[in-house]
Amino acid sequence: MHPGANCLGGKNQVEFTVSDKEDEAEVKITGRLTFAEHEQCRRIMAELGESSGNRQVVDLREVEFIDSAGLGLLLLLRENAEKQSRSVVLRVPAEGQVRRMLDIARFQDLIPIEN
Amino acid sequence: MSSRLRLCGEGVASGLVARLAALWGMPEDNTGENTAEKTASGPHILVFGEISEDNLHRALSPPCQGGMELKDDGLPPLPPLLSDLPENGLFLSLTSASAFSYNVAGRVCEALGRRLSLADRRRQDMETVLQEAVANALIHGNLGIQSLESLDARGFVRYSQLLSRRLLFDEYTSRRLHIRVTWDDDTIEITVADEGLGYDIQDESGEDASPERESPEDILKSDRPSGRGMAIIRSLTGHVEASDHGHRLAMRFSRTEAAPGSQEGAERLRDRLSVSPGMMDSRILVVDDDAVVIDLIVSYLTAAGFRNLDTASDGQEAMEKVMQSPPDLVVLDIVMPRMDGYEVARNLRRIPEFHDLPILVETGYDNAEDRKKAFDSGATDLVIKPIQKAELVARVMVHLENHHLIQGLRGYHDRVESELAFARQMQRDLLPSREFLERVCQRHDVGVAGYFEPSSELGGDFWGVVESRDEWLGVYVVDFTGHGVMSALNTFRLHALLSEIRDHAADPAAYLTALNQRLTPLLPTGQFATMVYGVVDAEKDLFTYAAAGAPSPLFGQVGGKEMEFTDASGVPLGIDAASQYRNRSIPLPPGGVVFLYSDALIESADASGAMMEDAALAELASRQLDAAEPAAFVKGVIDGFYGHAALPVTDDLTAVCLIRGSPPLPVGEGI
Numbered sequence: 001m002h003p004g005a006n007c008l009g010g011k012n013q014v015e016f017t018v019s020d021k022e023d024e025a026e027v028k029i030t031g032r033l034t035f036a037e038h039e040q041c042r043r044i045m046a047e048l049g050e051s052s053g054n055r056q057v058v059d060l061r062e063v064e065f066i067d068s069a070g071l072g073l074l075l076l077l078r079e080n081a082e083k084q085s086r087s088v089v090l091r092v093p094a095e096g097q098v099r100r101m102l103d104i105a106r107f108q109d110l111i112p113i114e115n
Numbered sequence: 116m117s118s119r120l121r122l123c124g125e126g127v128a129s130g131l132v133a134r135l136a137a138l139w140g141m142p143e144d145n146t147g148e149n150t151a152e153k154t155a156s157g158p159h160i161l162v163f164g165e166i167s168e169d170n171l172h173r174a175l176s177p178p179c180q181g182g183m184e185l186k187d188d189g190l191p192p193l194p195p196l197l198s199d200l201p202e203n204g205l206f207l208s209l210t211s212a213s214a215f216s217y218n219v220a221g222r223v224c225e226a227l228g229r230r231l232s233l234a235d236r237r238r239q240d241m242e243t244v245l246q247e248a249v250a251n252a253l254i255h256g257n258l259g260i261q262s263l264e265s266l267d268a269r270g271f272v273r274y275s276q277l278l279s280r281r282l283l284f285d286e287y288t289s290r291r292l293h294i295r296v297t298w299d300d301d302t303i304e305i306t307v308a309d310e311g312l313g314y315d316i317q318d319e320s321g322e323d324a325s326p327e328r329e330s331p332e333d334i335l336k337s338d339r340p341s342g343r344g345m346a347i348i349r350s351l352t353g354h355v356e357a358s359d360h361g362h363r364l365a366m367r368f369s370r371t372e373a374a375p376g377s378q379e380g381a382e383r384l385r386d387r388l389s390v391s392p393g394m395m396d397s398r399i400l401v402v403d404d405d406a407v408v409i410d411l412i413v414s415y416l417t418a419a420g421f422r423n424l425d426t427a428s429d430g431q432e433a434m435e436k437v438m439q440s441p442p443d444l445v446v447l448d449i450v451m452p453r454m455d456g457y458e459v460a461r462n463l464r465r466i467p468e469f470h471d472l473p474i475l476v477e478t479g480y481d482n483a484e485d486r487k488k489a490f491d492s493g494a495t496d497l498v499i500k501p502i503q504k505a506e507l508v509a510r511v512m513v514h515l516e517n518h519h520l521i522q523g524l525r526g527y528h529d530r531v532e533s534e535l536a537f538a539r540q541m542q543r544d545l546l547p548s549r550e551f552l553e554r555v556c557q558r559h560d561v562g563v564a565g566y567f568e569p570s571s572e573l574g575g576d577f578w579g580v581v582e583s584r585d586e587w588l589g590v591y592v593v594d595f596t597g598h599g600v601m602s603a604l605n606t607f608r609l610h611a612l613l614s615e616i617r618d619h620a621a622d623p624a625a626y627l628t629a630l631n632q633r634l635t636p637l638l639p640t641g642q643f644a645t646m647v648y649g650v651v652d653a654e655k656d657l658f659t660y661a662a663a664g665a666p667s668p669l670f671g672q673v674g675g676k677e678m679e680f681t682d683a684s685g686v687p688l689g690i691d692a693a694s695q696y697r698n699r700s701i702p703l704p705p706g707g708v709v710f711l712y713s714d715a716l717i718e719s720a721d722a723s724g725a726m727m728e729d730a731a732l733a734e735l736a737s738r739q740l741d742a743a744e745p746a747a748f749v750k751g752v753i754d755g756f757y758g759h760a761a762l763p764v765t766d767d768l769t770a771v772c773l774i775r776g777s778p779p780l781p782v783g784e785g786i
Contacts, residue, residue, distance in 0.1 A: 095467040
């Protein structure tokens with residue numbers, strides 16, 4: 001399978017870029033972060049795991065839609081980071097579906113949210 | 116099965132639709148020229164062979180009430196969720212493979228939002244819930260994968276690998292996902308069903324019979340991460356119910372309880388534009404730990420005519436009251452026990468619903484530091500203590516007005532947007548479908564291809580094909596004055612008339628004369644249409660056409676050297692009901708080419724401001740005569756045109772090519 005395609009050969013509905021700086025790695029996610037994108041989620045996990053720095057920033061400001069599987073990915077990222085003694089913060093949009101999901105699931109109690 | 120719903124096919128052999136119709140006891144629709152015409156005649160279920168965004172949209176847009184993806188794995192039995200679909204209902208049935216690759220929850224909720232003018236927030240919440248239900252049905256139902264016991268990285272990788280593997284097997288991916296939505300004035304019910312193994316909700320031992328799958332009831336109780344999906348469903352719906360051995364999950368929503376949105380917003384806008392009687396009913400929450408101050412503020416506001424006031428004596432109580440019943444405005448003290456005003460403001464701003472809520476902060480100390488802190492926390496404005504009646508009332512009025520106006524405009528804007536998108540789709544639906552063109556062209560041994568590009572969001576052009584089964588085939592191009600909403604409405608009017616007077620269609624002059632008679636009284640003065648309509652007479656090798664002020668058609672011969680213009684003068688349609696049209700004929704032997712187009716092709720300026728002259732168009736078209744099939748011909752002309760025109764083209768652009776005896780490789784639109 002070539003990168004950029006999901007397991008059914010369709011187009012991925014979520015894209016991401018990881019920028020790795022000295023003390024901080026940032027992953028910027030765009031599109032729909034859902035159960036159908038589990039392969040992309042694995043790639044995000046792997047790339048962030050290999051990054052350097054003590055802090056990981058997950059930028060969700062351009063995510064259009066997130067479901068519980070997407071929330072699951074965020075928890076996994078936190079867990080992985082904790083194992084490596086690194087911290088994770090989320091950047092979230094001020095409003096919209098993503099914000100609402102994080103509020104409903106009380107994510108601010110689980111992962112620090114940076115405004 | 117009631118005969119209210121009819122089946123029609125898109126990209127499916129019509130024999131197959133007929134067999135399905137017989138199997139399901141549902142009538143098949145044989146009327147109409149194409150899918151758009153059929154579906155316009157009443158409620159349908161669209162059966163499509165291949166999933167696409169277009170087919171999803173068509174199936175979910177009125178008057179269609181749903182769609183079914185048909186795979187070559189035999190005829191599926193009538194899905195239970197479809198069998199008694201009421202008038203206020205939508206149905207969709209897809210294979211798991213398709214449901215995995217398309218944003219099904221989003222499309223269904225979009226369609227529902229358009230039909231019911233739902234507030235954005237409401238639609239979004241329903242999409243969130245439907246997404247969870249779809250994921251549950253696909254992964255745990257159809258693909259038979261258990262929920263994750265615990266969430267760790269290795270577990271997730273294993274789960275993801277298993278998912279990818281199962282998606283390779285037809286046995287799993289051909290299992291269907293069914294979605295049904297029904298509604299009445301108060302509630303919306305969404306049911307999602309799968310075709311997996313299921314589980315026994317309660318077998319004899321009282322335990323889950325199939326360890327393969329976690330029951331929704333279990334998940335509902337679960338606090339584990341895998342249960343979050345269900346927790347989310349539960350937190351956003353009024354009612355959830357699992358049935359049919361876990362194959363079905365039904366969720367109920369209230370239509371009304373929601374943040375102000377499109378419908379309500381538009382009503383508020385109307386209120387605002389009149390004397391706004393709603394203003395004095397605005398709910399105002401006054402928060403202060405000093406009972407004397409509360410009494411004072413309440414008395415000022417009551418005296419000003421406000422009659423929907425509530426009070427809270429500290430921040431905590433304020434948050435509780437806000438959650439119980441959202442206010443339209445809050446007057447907030449700063450220094451209070453339990454939770455101070457800054458924190459209340461900050462908390463409120465974190466909730467999307469209250470982003471625009473006016474918060475007026477009372478402050479006793481009029482210094483810059485406090486003012487800054489209040490605004491940083493999210494205050495909309497300040498009221499300085501000791502409170503002056505006139506100042507308080509004025510500020511409350513101003514912020515309520517702004518708030519209502521913004522909410523109203525936002526709702527209005529959302530609604531207009533979604534209606535325009537719908538109109539755009541309806542207009543595209545007027546064009547002949549690929550399936551229809553293929554069928555018709557084969558029958559008459561001609562090839563037809565067209566290109567349509569509206570200049571603004573909605574256009575005034577369209578084209579189409581009519582036929583009499585064994586005798587003749589006709590093709591037309593229509594161009595209404597202007598573009599935008601008015602012209603688009605006119606295209607719908609004319610399109611409806613075209614089918615109404617089909618009896619005249621064998622004779623182009625009679626057809627145009629009859630059309631003009633009926634169209635003229637419907638059109639406001641100053642609006643008219645040009646049209647050319649011609650019929651292929653295979654016996655006499657002629658193309659007989661009548662024209663109403665259309666650009667001159669070009670004709671020629673495949674492999675020939677030159678295309679020539681032929682006259683298309685005539686009074687445009689809609690000007691004078693008494694206009695008469697006459698037939699003209701040009702030779703059209705096998706291999707003969709006719710090219711029809713709207714005037715954008717010759718009236719669009721290039722970068723230097725020069726129009727493409729008739730001669731240049733004839734030359735451009737002549738160069739395409741090597742193309743023995745119409746799609747390539749049209750593409751050649753359009754490419755050549757865009758090479759010339761300075762973008763963007765300011766009028767709708769339509770081009771249609773007909774070639775006799777060419778292989779039928781039609782293209783519906785937008786080559």
